[in-house]
Amino acid sequence: MAITTKCIHSRFILLFLWALLILGCKDSSVVVQEPEPSNEYTPLRSVAPFPVGVALQSSRLGSALHSQLVRTVFNSVTAEYEMKMRHMTSPSGDYIWDPTDELIAFAKEYDMQVHGHALVWHQSTPSWLENFRGTDAEFEDAVKNYITNVVGRYKDDVVSWDVINEAFEDGSGALRNSVFRRRMGPDYIARLFQYARDADPDVLLFYNDYGTIWDTAKRDAMLSMVDDLQTRGVPIDGIGLQMHITYNTPPLSNIVAVMDAVVQRGLLVHISEMDVRVNPQGDLSEFTSVRSELQKQRVKDIVTAFMDLPEANQFAITWWGLRDPESWLIDFWGNPEWGLLFDAEYRPKPAYEGFLEALTGN
Numbered sequence: 001m002a003i004t005t006k007c008i009h010s011r012f013i014l015l016f017l018w019a020l021l022i023l024g025c026k027d028s029s030v031v032v033q034e035p036e037p038s039n040e041y042t043p044l045r046s047v048a049p050f051p052v053g054v055a056l057q058s059s060r061l062g063s064a065l066h067s068q069l070v071r072t073v074f075n076s077v078t079a080e081y082e083m084k085m086r087h088m089t090s091p092s093g094d095y096i097w098d099p100t101d102e103l104i105a106f107a108k109e110y111d112m113q114v115h116g117h118a119l120v121w122h123q124s125t126p127s128w129l130e131n132f133r134g135t136d137a138e139f140e141d142a143v144k145n146y147i148t149n150v151v152g153r154y155k156d157d158v159v160s161w162d163v164i165n166e167a168f169e170d171g172s173g174a175l176r177n178s179v180f181r182r183r184m185g186p187d188y189i190a191r192l193f194q195y196a197r198d199a200d201p202d203v204l205l206f207y208n209d210y211g212t213i214w215d216t217a218k219r220d221a222m223l224s225m226v227d228d229l230q231t232r233g234v235p236i237d238g239i240g241l242q243m244h245i246t247y248n249t250p251p252l253s254n255i256v257a258v259m260d261a262v263v264q265r266g267l268l269v270h271i272s273e274m275d276v277r278v279n280p281q282g283d284l285s286e287f288t289s290v291r292s293e294l295q296k297q298r299v300k301d302i303v304t305a306f307m308d309l310p311e312a313n314q315f316a317i318t319w320w321g322l323r324d325p326e327s328w329l330i331d332f333w334g335n336p337e338w339g340l341l342f343d344a345e346y347r348p349k350p351a352y353e354g355f356l357e358a359l360t361g362n
């Protein structure tokens with residue numbers, strides 16, 4: 001009898017220890033996946049006089065920490081890919097609304113504005129359009145229909161759209177020979193803007209591109225397009241200057257010159273898709289404090305230059321992702337990179353301080 005009681009006791013103790021172990025493991029695995037965010041920083045949205053945005057993927061909202069950080073720090077969101085044509089429609093052309101609806105619901109709940117990206121982009125053409133069998137007029141009707149449906153559906157939720165993304169070639173500034181250019185003719189951009197305006201008279205319409213801050217042919221092509229659209233009364237409200245830069249290129253003076261040219265045309269400036277590479281030569285295998293300080297200064301300089309623009313022309317600054325390891329830069333360039341404001345552990349980096357210092361004038 002004594003032996004049986006002893007057995008029951010020791011089994012109970014074992015069970016108790018096992019339960020403790022399981023709970024302990026569970027706790028520590030949560031900590032590993034989602035470390036505590038630091039609270040020792042001022043949210044950008046609480047001090048910036050303009051919207052500060054971040055690119056989002058709806059699947060990342062599943063991480064409580066990710067979504068908490070996004071909504072605390074930023075007050076504008078852009079879908080990193082889910083609002084592009086190839087993701088808004090299936091290969092056969094059916095609309096896919098859920099991921100966008102989810103992003104928009106999140107933005108609404110936390111009082112954030114939504115910048116739509118992008119109605120037309122040659123790199124995100126769905127196969128139903130790339131291989132469109134009808135006439136050119138039918139092709140254009142399909143594009144118009146798409147713009148009307150998408151812009152119309154999100155009329156009350158999306159403040160601004162990139163109507164067309166990256167329409168000019170690198171180096172020459174020639175119009176890319178995309179399926180849109182081939183099927184709709186060389187004046188297709190003007191008609192895209194008009195279709196977007198017809199779908200929503202209040203939404204702000206942007207042209208968005210990379211390289212316009214270092215490639216003079218592309219910059220000139222973009223500005224000539226703007227001049228032409230404005231002369232003909234085609235609606236365009238702003239320019240997205242994709243800020244995919246490195247810690248030391250291009251010179252700040254180039255960036256300021258393009259921003260000024262946009263302002264001279266009475267348009268809004270969107271510093272879009274911002275990230276600052278610190279390892280463009282691939283010489284770093286870990287992030288150094290020297291590069292980190294250079295990155296900080298670069299961010300500070302860009303934000304300061306943006307704030308020097310007339311207030312009426314400051315649209316927003318949008319970061320192309322939240323945490324370093326999630327950035328497209330790593331796969332694209334094939335080097336270790338630390339291009340964003342937060343590190344892998346969700347901690348704000350010195351670059352974040354640089355942004356704040358520019359905002360507060362310290």
Ligand code: 9MR
Nearest residue numbers: 080081084117124165210242273320328
């Ligand atoms: O960062 C985006 C990446 O997650 C997507 O897979 C990719 C294709 O949709 O697009 C990336 O974002 C691009 C943006 O839409 C346009 N400018 C260049 C960006 C980096 O490629």
